[in-house]
Amino acid sequence: MxxxxxxxxxxxxxxxxxxxxxxxxxxxxxxxxxxxxxxxxxxxxxxxxxxxxxxxxxxxxxxxxxxxxxxxxxQTSMKENNDFENIQYVSANVQKKHLSDINQVPVSYHFSQALIDPNLLPNHYFSDYVKKVFDLYPKVLATYSTVQGDEELRESLTHYFINQYKTHLHADDLLITSGSQQAIHLLSQAFIKPRDTVLFERPSYSAAIDIFRAQGANIITVDIHPDGYDLEQVESYMKRYKPRLFYLNPTFHNPTGYTVPADQRKKLVELAEQYRCLLIEDDAYHDIYFKETPPPPIYTYDTVGTVIYIRSFCKYISPGLRIATVICHSSVLKSLLSMKSLADNGSPLLNQKIFLHYFSSLRMQQHLEKLRIALQIRKEIMEEELAATNWQWTSPHGGLNLWIKLPDHFSSELLLTKSIQQSISFVPGQLCDPLNQLSSWIRLSYSYVNEKQLREGVRRFVDVAGCLSPPESC
The missing domain is CATH 1.10.10.10 (Winged helix-like DNA-binding domain superfamily/Winged helix DNA-binding domain)
Incomplete structure (x- = not known):
């Protein structure tokens, strides 16, 4: 051809x-x-x-x-089937859509949800804390935030990043968004036109793939491995395709759990500067590590404004608050502020104030330490139950997911159909692949169900998979 x-x-x-x-x-x-x-x-x-x-x-x-x-x-759409009890109908069609469709299917064992079990979050403490916030800010519900975000929160986060990474930073360099997904969407609207080339890790965060594809981006993939990237491939693609940006998730990567080493982070910044390519660093799991802390973010190596850093706190503090921050150069920030003003004119002030006072509290650090232990235990339970299979994966040192290679004869789409019939969900590899391939890979999240459910659910899942090997047995 x-x-x-x-x-x-x-x-x-x-x-x-x-x-x-x-x-x-x-x-x-x-x-x-x-x-x-x-x-x-x-x-x-x-x-x-x-x-x-x-x-x-x-x-x-x-x-x-x-x-x-x-x-x-x-065309007029066909009448949607809202009968969620008809699991077989849903499971036959869900793999053709998006991750959000899978997560909406009512199952008992949610291995598709890269969220933390609500029982592991400090809900009772939060309830008391909200009352204190209303005492401190009695007019909070009658006040809009600025588009850029609450100044007090931006000052607090600035001090946090300076203390953590010894970087030069000012509160004016930060933008508060309603979660990292909004930040990605704003960036795609600000910088991407149809047919613009962008680099993406393969595999990658499925929502980001959908966002950039919806903007008409031409996606070129860079393979990510347990030891990071092939930097010769990255440089070759930057030189050949002249991409507008490179979207990456280098710390406890979603879906693989891989972490890019520090020496590659520094080199990536050098390549991005040389070839005038923006790096969008999506960092949603930085604090969810099990042993050693991960390397500093890529943005800490940036001195000229090449890196746009997105730091989300939703996963491990309170998903309902939807707080993330973007750190970027003033020229980038100006474009993002225009898009943010059109999107919602500023994230809710109440959410920002609640987050501000909890994030800076001693209770927050205690919560994080306990959460890391709980999540490590759940990861180990899932790995124990999968040990009897011949499946392959690299055990992550943080994050919420296992990225698993099934035997080549498996179809993850067929496995999803059979699993949902048994009230189990997971993410097929195709949804994490900009090329819509990787059909023998799956993502299993160990963070959302409790330990008892985790053990039971993985055992049932392995049984379902066993029915499909060899494929003609079902």
Whole structure:
């Protein structure tokens, strides 16, 4: 097959996926007119025949319809099935969608949820703490936050980062967002146009893949290994493709749990400076380590504003508060503030004040120490129950997930269908792969269910998988 034909097929799929993501995200609703073939071809910098081919297949798949001499329109969706008791129907279709669809399926053993068991969080203490916050800030519910975020919180986080990493930082360098996912979305809107090239780890965080793909980004993948990246590959891709940015998750990586060593972090900054590529460092698990603390974030090696650092605190403090911060150069911050003002005009002030006073408390440090022990125990339980299989994984030193290689004959999609029928969920590897492959890999999260459920659920899961080996036995 010629390179030209390969490229045409790739571009056609990009156009198809781009339109589908816009429809699924309700950016284009039922009966909305789609851009003309000529307009979309210009927007995505592809040939008009490529767009026409994608539109025709969308029509064939029942996603769009045609009005004579008018153009293509979004098709009326079929009535959604809301009967969640019909697990078999859900399981047959869920793998075609997104991680959020899997997490919404009602199961007993949630191995798809990279969240912490609510029973491990300081809920009673939080309840008392909220009352104190209202005493300190009696008008908090009658006041908006600034778009950039509460100044008192930004000052506190600035002191925290300076003390932790000995970096030069000012409160004006920080932006408070409603979780890391909002930060990623704002960055994609601020810096990515259709057909812009971005580098992504393979595998990667599934929501980030969806966000950048919805913007029409051309995603080029960089393999991540237990010992980090092939830096020669990274440099080659930066030189060849001239990417706008490189999205990475180098500390207890989601989904693999790998951690990129310190020497590679420094080299990545040097490469990014040399080839004018922004690094987006997504750091959601930095404090969830089991033994040794991880290396300092990549941004600590940056001196010229090449790194945009996203630090989320939702996972281990309170998912409901949705607090994350972005540290970046003033030129980047200006663009993000414009996008943030359009998104929500500032994250809720009450959430920021609650987080501020808990994060700086002694109770917070005590909570973290206990949480690390509890999560390490759960990881070890899952590994004990999986030890009898011939599956392969690298035991992580932190984070919430195991990234597991199944035997080659396994189909993770079929395994998901059978598992949901037994009230078990997990994440198929395809959802974490920008190339939509890795079908014999899965992500199992050990953090959401309690220890008893964890042991029972993994045993049941191994039994389900056993039914599929060899595949003709089921």
């Amino acid at each position: 010629s390179k030209a034909i390969q490229n045409e097929g790739y571009l056609f799929k990009q156009v198809y996926d781009y339109v589908m993501h816009r429809i699924e995200r309700k950016e284009w609703n039922e009966h909305d007119k789609l851009p003309s073939v000529r307009q979309l071809a210009a927007d995505m910098n592809v040939h008009r025949l490529t767009v026409l081919k994608a539109y025709k297949l969308l029509k064939q798949d029942g996603k769009v319809y045609v009005k004579d001499k008018s153009g293509y329109y979004v």
